[in-house]
Amino acid sequence: MDKLLITGGRPLDGEIRVSGAKNSSLPILASTLLAETPSVIGNVPHLHDVTSLIELLGRMGVEVVIGDRMRVEINSSTIKDFTAPYELVKKMRASILVLGPLVARFGQAIVSLPGGCAIGSRPVDLHLRGLTAMGADIEVKNGYIHATTHGKRLKGCRFVFDVVTVTGTENLLMAATLAEGTTILENAAREPEIVDLAECLIAMGAQIEGAGTDKIVVRGVPALHGCVHEVIADRIETGTYLCAAAATGGRIRLRDARPDTLDAVLDKLVEAGASISTTADTIELDMKGNRPKAVSVRTAPYPAFPTDMQAQFCALNAVAEGTSTIIETVFENRFMHVLEMQRMGADFTIEGHTVVCRGVPKLSGAPVMATDLRASASLVIAALCADGDTLIDRIYHIDRGYECIEEKFLALGAQIRRVG
Numbered sequence: 001m002d003k004l005l006i007t008g009g010r011p012l013d014g015e016i017r018v019s020g021a022k023n024s025s026l027p028i029l030a031s032t033l034l035a036e037t038p039s040v041i042g043n044v045p046h047l048h049d050v051t052s053l054i055e056l057l058g059r060m061g062v063e064v065v066i067g068d069r070m071r072v073e074i075n076s077s078t079i080k081d082f083t084a085p086y087e088l089v090k091k092m093r094a095s096i097l098v099l100g101p102l103v104a105r106f107g108q109a110i111v112s113l114p115g116g117c118a119i120g121s122r123p124v125d126l127h128l129r130g131l132t133a134m135g136a137d138i139e140v141k142n143g144y145i146h147a148t149t150h151g152k153r154l155k156g157c158r159f160v161f162d163v164v165t166v167t168g169t170e171n172l173l174m175a176a177t178l179a180e181g182t183t184i185l186e187n188a189a190r191e192p193e194i195v196d197l198a199e200c201l202i203a204m205g206a207q208i209e210g211a212g213t214d215k216i217v218v219r220g221v222p223a224l225h226g227c228v229h230e231v232i233a234d235r236i237e238t239g240t241y242l243c244a245a246a247a248t249g250g251r252i253r254l255r256d257a258r259p260d261t262l263d264a265v266l267d268k269l270v271e272a273g274a275s276i277s278t279t280a281d282t283i284e285l286d287m288k289g290n291r292p293k294a295v296s297v298r299t300a301p302y303p304a305f306p307t308d309m310q311a312q313f314c315a316l317n318a319v320a321e322g323t324s325t326i327i328e329t330v331f332e333n334r335f336m337h338v339l340e341m342q343r344m345g346a347d348f349t350i351e352g353h354t355v356v357c358r359g360v361p362k363l364s365g366a367p368v369m370a371t372d373l374r375a376s377a378s379l380v381i382a383a384l385c386a387d388g389d390t391l392i393d394r395i396y397h398i399d400r401g402y403e404c405i406e407e408k409f410l411a412l413g414a415q416i417r418r419v420g
């Protein structure tokens, strides 16, 4: 099993390109199931999660051709199977995103329940309640969601989300595009990835207003056609590298970025003492060799501070000047990286959903274990801030969400290599 060996102690310094967003690519690739003619999706990152979804589409009989730089052409007219099996869904829980498109276009789907994961129970009850409200018949048995419309079209409705859910909003948004009549999604998620999905659906002929706000209005159309769409930059990958540069007192320039999707994170990095300058598609951060100042954060749905950046800021606060608190409000078990960083000398105390971080000047290298995608990234940052070597095990987690992570960190001057 691959491990990453990192020798810390040097500030990062360099320039890299930001890849396309994992959490945009997944719903957008699933949305091509709605279109009657082929689509071409560009700037798709080469990630395990993306190849898992492409494998699932292929298993359904969908034609997928991967071109250079991961331009993906998808033709769903050849589909012959409407099942997302457990062995694929357990690998990649966002496979649930095929449910809405399959029910909306083909009137049927058998999709494995994703089950929980390391960071929480991750229910999909709101996905199912929304589709039921649109007229689908849904039965959950033997670990599978069995959905059918009995040959009818879904019907538009007004649906209020009890909890803000990103993929829940995405599933119902996709389903609503082909429903009869108008759908109003209230308390919808506002993430940039939802706006990106909506723009792709509109390019397919969907009629959507309000994506990016908490109220999305969709007027159903009889059919959608294929489109050409470029996936937006990955804001969490961007934030991860910015956080690594800040934690090591270094400097970084990011190309092909979308600074407008990262306000809450950029504000916190400035509070930590970073000088930040941006253009429409670049971000430059410079710590001028200084140690970061401790910053307290509280995660919440977009546009607030993202839960997917919480672990990375734990690593920054571990070596920052001062004491801070990190409060996780979205997921119930997203502090596993804290235990691993404590083994590297971090002075943390977990009190329920809060971590109290007392910064220390340096961490010390140690063998550690990745537990989930963003925790793995935070351990890389901690390792870069540690004296000596850190060996991170189970880095298959990291390959799910970070394209070419060694190459990018090597380009920033890090001492990092993959070992068997």
Ligand code: EPZ
Pocket: 022, 023, 026, 094, 120, 121, 122, 123, 124, 125, 126, 127, 128, 163, 164, 165, 166, 167, 168, 307, 308, 330, 331, 332, 373, 374, 401
């Ligand atoms: C998306 O997950 C992201 N994944 C996650 O990124 C991200 O952490 C999360 O949104 C929050 O921003 C993708 O976009 C593929 P949720 P999602 O539904 O949609 C509760 C990463 O690291 N909930 O927004 O699965 C749920 O328990 C990943 O890239 C229900 O109660 O998360 C949670 O407390 C990790 N019922 C809250 O909503 C439901 O039906 C937010 O979950 C659905 C969700």
